[in-house]
Amino acid sequence: MFLESKLKEKLKTPLDAFWIGLTDSQAEGRWFWVDGSPLDPRLSFWSDGEPNNWAGQNPAGEDCVRMEKKENSVDLKSWDDHSCHVQLKSICEKPAEM
Ligand SMILES: [Ca+2]
Ligand SMILES: [Ca+2]
DSSP states (O other): OOHHHTTTTTTSSOOOEEEEEEEEETTTOOOETTTSBOOOGGGGOOOOOOOOOOOSOOOOOOEEEEEEEEOOOOOOOOEEETTTSOOEEEOOOOOOOO
């Protein structure tokens, strides 16, 4: 909800999207964050039909996850696995400033 509220004004078109640091590049279908921690399936927000490892754009499939604009959707499902070779902005986490 925090990220969605922060990104709402930055995700203006379907072309806008942000890498969130989640990948299954080591083993297909096994999702890990860039810090090495596994994805908690209870805290995943895949868009309908995702992840689909689509090979239409890159034969290697899709191993990196982006958060994208949602069309007329009120839930938080906004994740899409995508080709890692596409350049996008990224969301990074850092400690809160005291
Ligand atoms: Ca994949
Ligand atoms: Ca996909």
